[in-house]
Amino acid sequence: MDFVTGSAPEGRYEIADLRRCERDGQEVTVHGAIHARRDMGSITFLTLRKRDGVVQCVADAGIDLTGLSEEATVLVTGTVRDDERAPNGFELAITKLQILSTPAEPLPVPVSKWKLNLNLDTELNLRPVVLRNLRKRSVFKIQEGLGRAFRAYMEGQKFTEIHTPKIVHAGAEGGSNIFRLDYFGKKAFLTQSPQFYKQMMVGVYERVFELAPVFRAEKHSTPRHLNEYTSMDFEMGYIQSFTELMEMETGFLQCAMALLAQEYADDLKRLNLTLPSVEKIPALRFDEAKRLAAEKYGRPIRDPYDLEPEEEVNISRYAKQTWDSDFVFVTHYPSKKRPFYAMDDPADPKYTLSFDLLFRGMEVTTGGQRIHSYEGQVAKMLDRGMHPEEFTQYLMLHKHGVPPHGGLGIGLERLTMKLCELDNVRHACLFPRDLNRLEP
Amino acid sequence: MDFVTGSAPEGRYEIADLRRCERDGQEVTVHGAIHARRDMGSITFLTLRKRDGVVQCVADAGIDLTGLSEEATVLVTGTVRDDERAPNGFELAITKLQILSTPAEPLPVPVSKWKLNLNLDTELNLRPVVLRNLRKRSVFKIQEGLGRAFRAYMEGQKFTEIHTPKIVHAGAEGGSNIFRLDYFGKKAFLTQSPQFYKQMMVGVYERVFELAPVFRAEKHSTPRHLNEYTSMDFEMGYIQSFTELMEMETGFLQCAMALLAQEYADDLKRLNLTLPSVEKIPALRFDEAKRLAAEKYGRPIRDPYDLEPEEEVNISRYAKQTWDSDFVFVTHYPSKKRPFYAMDDPADPKYTLSFDLLFRGMEVTTGGQRIHSYEGQVAKMLDRGMHPEEFTQYLMLHKHGVPPHGGLGIGLERLTMKLCELDNVRHACLFPRDLNRLEP
Numbered sequence: 022m023d024f025v026t027g028s029a030p031e032g033r034y035e036i037a038d039l040r041r042c043e044r045d046g047q048e049v050t051v052h053g054a055i056h057a058r059r060d061m062g063s064i065t066f067l068t069l070r071k072r073d074g075v076v077q078c079v080a081d082a083g084i085d086l087t088g089l090s091e092e093a094t095v096l097v098t099g100t101v102r103d104d105e106r107a108p109n110g111f112e113l114a115i116t117k118l119q120i121l122s123t124p125a126e127p128l129p130v131p132v133s134k135w136k137l138n139l140n141l142d143t144e145l146n147l148r149p150v151v152l153r154n155l156r157k158r159s160v161f162k163i164q165e166g167l168g169r170a171f172r173a174y175m176e177g178q179k180f181t182e183i184h185t186p187k188i189v190h191a192g193a194e195g196g197s198n199i200f201r202l203d204y205f206g207k208k209a210f211l212t213q214s215p216q217f218y219k220q221m222m223v224g225v226y227e228r229v230f231e232l233a234p235v236f237r238a239e240k241h242s243t244p245r246h247l248n249e250y251t252s253m254d255f256e257m258g259y260i261q262s263f264t265e266l267m268e269m270e271t272g273f274l275q276c277a278m279a280l281l282a283q284e285y286a287d288d289l290k291r292l293n294l295t296l297p298s299v300e301k302i303p304a305l306r307f308d309e310a311k312r313l314a315a316e317k318y319g320r321p322i323r324d325p326y327d328l329e330p331e332e333e334v335n336i337s338r339y340a341k342q343t344w345d346s347d348f349v350f351v352t353h354y355p356s357k358k359r360p361f362y363a364m365d366d367p368a369d370p371k372y373t374l375s376f377d378l379l380f381r382g383m384e385v386t387t388g389g390q391r392i393h394s395y396e397g398q399v400a401k402m403l404d405r406g407m408h409p410e411e412f413t414q415y416l417m418l419h420k421h422g423v424p425p426h427g428g429l430g431i432g433l434e435r436l437t438m439k440l441c442e443l444d445n446v447r448h449a450c451l452f453p454r455d456l457n458r459l460e461p
Numbered sequence: 462m463d464f465v466t467g468s469a470p471e472g473r474y475e476i477a478d479l480r481r482c483e484r485d486g487q488e489v490t491v492h493g494a495i496h497a498r499r500d501m502g503s504i505t506f507l508t509l510r511k512r513d514g515v516v517q518c519v520a521d522a523g524i525d526l527t528g529l530s531e532e533a534t535v536l537v538t539g540t541v542r543d544d545e546r547a548p549n550g551f552e553l554a555i556t557k558l559q560i561l562s563t564p565a566e567p568l569p570v571p572v573s574k575w576k577l578n579l580n581l582d583t584e585l586n587l588r589p590v591v592l593r594n595l596r597k598r599s600v601f602k603i604q605e606g607l608g609r610a611f612r613a614y615m616e617g618q619k620f621t622e623i624h625t626p627k628i629v630h631a632g633a634e635g636g637s638n639i640f641r642l643d644y645f646g647k648k649a650f651l652t653q654s655p656q657f658y659k660q661m662m663v664g665v666y667e668r669v670f671e672l673a674p675v676f677r678a679e680k681h682s683t684p685r686h687l688n689e690y691t692s693m694d695f696e697m698g699y700i701q702s703f704t705e706l707m708e709m710e711t712g713f714l715q716c717a718m719a720l721l722a723q724e725y726a727d728d729l730k731r732l733n734l735t736l737p738s739v740e741k742i743p744a745l746r747f748d749e750a751k752r753l754a755a756e757k758y759g760r761p762i763r764d765p766y767d768l769e770p771e772e773e774v775n776i777s778r779y780a781k782q783t784w785d786s787d788f789v790f791v792t793h794y795p796s797k798k799r800p801f802y803a804m805d806d807p808a809d810p811k812y813t814l815s816f817d818l819l820f821r822g823m824e825v826t827t828g829g830q831r832i833h834s835y836e837g838q839v840a841k842m843l844d845r846g847m848h849p850e851e852f853t854q855y856l857m858l859h860k861h862g863v864p865p866h867g868g869l870g871i872g873l874e875r876l877t878m879k880l881c882e883l884d885n886v887r888h889a890c891l892f893p894r895d896l897n898r899l900e901p
Contacts, residue, residue: 022749023704024741025790027711030701035619052699054664054862072619072667092862094699121699124862125835149661149857158665165622172612179475179512182605184691184873186892187627187674188640188651190900200628202642202651205680209899211628211642211651218892221589221901224494225598227512233674234627240645251624259492259534259561261470264463271467301464309462350465395565414901417589422494422532422564433624452626452658459649460630461661461854 033096036074040109042101048116050098051076054153055091057133067115068133069097074287075155077107080115092128092153094121141445148452148461159288161451164437166285168232170277171253171431177276178269180255181226185218187211187234191411198238211236214430216362217415219256220391223426224418230255232433242456244445245330245383247434249454256428263364263374263390266427267304267350270378270386274299274348292441297347297380303340304350307372310336326355334382352376354389361405362398364390364427374427381439388429395419473536476514480549482541488556490538491516494593495531497573507555508573509537514727515595517547520555531573532564532593581885588892588901599728601891604877606725608672610717611693611871617716618709620695621666625658627651627674631851638678651676654870656802657855659696660831663866664858670695672873682896684885685770685823687874689894696868703804703814703830706867707744707790710818710826714739714788732881737787737820743780744790747812750776766795774822792816794829801845802838804830804867814867821879828869835859 034042034049042049056070065086067078078097080086089095098117103110130137130147132154137144144151151157172182189212192199200211215231222229235252260266278296281289289296305313307328314335315322323329328336328351340349353372356365363373375389392398398419399409409416438449447453452461474482474489482489496510505526507518518537520526529535538557543550570577570587572594577584584591591597612622629652632639640651655671662669675692697709718736721729729736745753747768754775755762763769768776768791780789793812796805803813815829832838838859839849849856878889887893892901 023744025704025707025711025744026741027708027715027739029708029712030705033699052864054864072621094862094864096699121864122833122862125860128861146854147857149664149854150861152662152665161623162621164624168622168624169616176609181512181602182608183601183891184604184608184674186689186894188676188689188894188899200642200644202640204640204899205678205896207899217901222592222891224589225592234624236628238645249626249628259473264465265470267465268467268469271465272469275467299467301466304463304465393562414586414589417587417901420565421568421590422534422562424492424494424534424561451623451662454626454628456645459628459644459647461657461857 036071036076036109039076039101039111039113044101044103044111046100048098048100049113050096051113052094052096052121055089055093055095056153058086058089058091067097069095069113070153070155075108077104077112078115079112080118084115084118086118088123089118089120090124090127091133092124095119096121141447145447145453145458146461152451156291159291160437160441160443160449162285162288163281163292163294163441164433164449166281167277167433167436167440168251168253170280171232171273172230173280174273174276175230175255178228178272180228180230180257181222183215183219183222183226183229183231184233185212185215185222185231187236191217198240200236200238213237214252215254216360219254219428220362220423220426221415221418223256223258224421224423227258227424228255235430240456244447245435247446247450247453247455250435250450251433253431253433254428256426258424258426260390260425260427263352263376263388263427264304266388266390266429267302267352267376267378270388270429270431271299271302274302294441297440298345299348301346302348302350302378303344303346304352304376305336305340306353307351307355308353310339310349310351314339326358328377328384330383333379333384337379337382340379347381349379350376351379359389361401361407362391364392378431380436383435383439385435385439386429386431388427390425390427393419393423393425476511476516476549479516479541479551479553484541484543484551486540488538488540489553490536491553492534492536492561495529495533495535496593498526498529498531507537509535509553510593510595515548517544517552518555519552520558524555524558526558528563529558529560530564530567532568534561535559536561581887585887585893585898586901592891596731599731600877600881600883600889602725602728603721603732603734603881604873604889606721607717607873607876607880608691608693610720611672611713612670613720614713614716615670615695618668618712620668620670620697621662623655623659623662623666623669623671624673625652625655625662625671627676631657638680640676640678653677654692655694656800659694659868660802660863660866661855661858663696663698664861664863667698667864668695675870680896684887685875687886687890687893687895690875690890691873693871693873694868696866698864698866700830700865700867703792703816703828703867704744706828706830706869707742707792707816707818710828710869710871711739711742714742734881737880738785739788741786742788742790742818743784743786744792744816745776745780746793747791747795748793750779750789750791754779766798768817768824770823773819773824777819777822780819787821789819790816791819799829801841801847802831804832818871820876823875823879825875825879826869826871828867830865830867833859833863833865
């Protein structure tokens with residue numbers, strides 16, 4: 022019998038430690054993968070890939086490098102010395118090297134290159150190794166930062182985190198883009214959104230959030246659709262106006278940009294990114310936005326009830342040119358294009374108290390106020406030819422009292438895509454799922 | 462056009478604010494739901510349910526309470542005054558009351574009672590309203606704290622958060638307990654574990670974690686199984702021994718208990734819980750644990766390769782009696798009961814470098830070191846009659862180099878269940894999924 026005490030193992034140096042390290046010849050030990058090996062005659066340069074960057078290591082002829090291939094993992098002991106040509110301004114002069122693992126085959130693509138320029142399909146097929154590329158890796162550090170900021174902001178605003186089921190008996194968004202599965206002989210679906218559940222939980226905790234996968238059986242393949250994505254959802258009660266939801270999202274974005282600037286500077290630099298300003302975000306009514314963009318860019322309005330992708334691009338362009346903003350809220354979407362739980366604008370019920378957030382030409386958020394009265398919700402369902410008796414448990418929320426509330430869902434991959442200036446949302450998903458792709 | 466600036470709306474008082482509030486007759490405004498209404502002749506007591514507790518409000522005859530039913534949501538203005546009989550030691554003398562929403566029907570169960578004592582099925586059917594009970598609500602605050610602690614600890618230990626697909630082309634755990642779905646005409650599955658993906662990501666970030674749903678098509682109904690649950694997974698590279706994984710988990714548990722004690726004291730008190738000590742956790746070998754429990758409690762060993770639920774109970778009991786520990790690690794599980802990626806113990810390949818963590822009689826974690834050599838992994842697959850060519854993309858990780866690594870998965874609901882001393886894991890899941898339950 023032994024006791025486990027939660028103690029950390031003896032220290033190995035990370036890049037942050039090496040940066041702070043005295044240059045006094047003290048030996049340090051680091052682990053990592055051989056990202057690149059360059060033999061220069063009497064000496065060999067090894068680029069060691071660590072979780073937080075790379076370290077240049079130098080081996081002279083006295084160090085045995087037999088069998089040391091790229092992507093081997095090693096334990097290296099050496100002394101740190103300044104070298105302004107090396108990453109981070111220092112290198113490690115190796116005194117001892119131990120191989121921990123050796124690959125069976127060389128990499129199929131040169132992941133240590135700065136840019137890979139692979140065909141999308143090849144890249145996705147080779148995803149487990151392509152992600153070892155430093156710039157690819159940085160995209161998902163940025164994504165991590167966005168998720169962290171979302172949760173940190175929500176917690177600060179006293180939202181409670183919830184976990185709701187992904188296997189459901191009815192879809193929240195309706196329509197045909199829903200995955201079906203057999204659940205012990207019963208018909209079931211994969212959730213398109215935590216909508217029903219987060220509304221139920223407003224009756225419990227007032228403010229709730231969830232960061233979790235959602236599933237959409239989109240039958241078309243576009244650079245902006247994934248069949249499985251990560252949705253950052255919140256729902257808040259006791260709102261006086263749906264604009265509070267937009268204020269909350271703007272607050273999150275401010276928190277996110279601050280966190281990225283502070284803790285992800287290396288990744289931003291590696292991707293050569295400038296963070297957008299989110300100090301203030303313009304908000305335009307749907308009909309106004311449509312008209313302004315049509316007038317400015319001479320593109321006729323074809324669908325008065327929805328925004329075409331090109332219109333989203335033009336409205337964003339308009340906001341950028343007019344207010345120098347990469348983000349723009351579009352409010353008051355037409356009722357007929359919004360789901361049955363959307364609250365109509367009392368001032369004009371053809372429109373809803375709802376909004377989308379566009380970021381650099383693409384919708385990254387849909388949100389709005391929900392109907393909270395039982396009679397109102399049942400009436401709107403009947404009006405749409407729906408059967409309220411199929412939604413008994415959802416309607417329990419309205420029947421037994423819920424405060425005025427609303428919420429939104431943010432697509433994490435789309436937000437990452439636009440922030441990292443990627444041309445396809447698949448690049449912003451570790452292992453994307455689309456019409457033709459189910460692996461890796 | 463308006464600008465959204467991320468500003469918070471004018472302040473409404475939360476319970477924490479009211480606790481700090483001067484008792485000087487200043488008027489404050491709070492919102493909440495009418496948890497209970499008691500008419501006492503000339504005055505009426507209203508228990509206002511807020512996200513962080515309840516506030517006692519008192520209305521004299523001058524306040525119009527017409528139509529104010531339980532579960533109505535309201536905006537109340539009043540003055541705070543000390544009252545030692547009230548929750549938190551104060552009450553609000555109402556000067557103004559505005560109804561925000563009114564339920565269409567009274568609650569089917571008295572959620573304002575301290576204990577509900579409902580039949581499990583009734584309780585789960587009425588989940589959206591039952592969760593409004595203060596003690597029910599506290600269970601999921603504790604659950605939130607466990608998730609927060611997991612992420613905070615992982616971040617502190619330099620793990621990177623990842624999001625991996627839930628729709629997959631092959632199961633990680635194998636066996637028949639896997640949900641199948643049709644993916645645009647292709648056969649697909651719901652993931653049983655992020656195992657393959659987190660291992661792939663060790664080659665990218667060294668240390669990764671994920672908190673996400675997993676799916677198990679268990680065809681039996683027990684108090685300890687859910688068909689969808691939340692798994693807290695991590696995987697770490699460059700380990701020297703699998704005991705580092707247990708150290709990491711112990712560190713997480715220490716972090717979790719500290720966070721709960723600090724930020725969830727109200728919930729712990731409401732549930733009358735004492736947090737277990739996690740300063741040190743005993744670790745016993747599988748065969749030793751089995752033998753000790755059999756000897757001590759006189760229960761013969763029937764299955765030498767696995768632990769029966771009763772054995773888990775007895776080993777926990779043994780650990781409690783011997784070392785006063787609510788947790789116990791059981792290490793070196795037999796190879797034939799562990800998955801194909803488990804690393805066998807070089808000292809005795811009949812056993813693996815793996816472990817379970819038992820908590821108060823139930824397994825809450827399975828973990829261990831994984832095979833990292835390509836030849837080793839292919840050999841073990843062939844040995845088990847598997848077809849390595851069906852795992853090409855998974856094996857890319859071994860083929861192209863990965864450090865020695867291991868990881869674990871913690872069942873969030875089971876951890877919550879045992880911590881909150883619940884008798885069925887369904888009580889530790891907001892909206893459980895089981896053999897017979899797909900809604901709400």
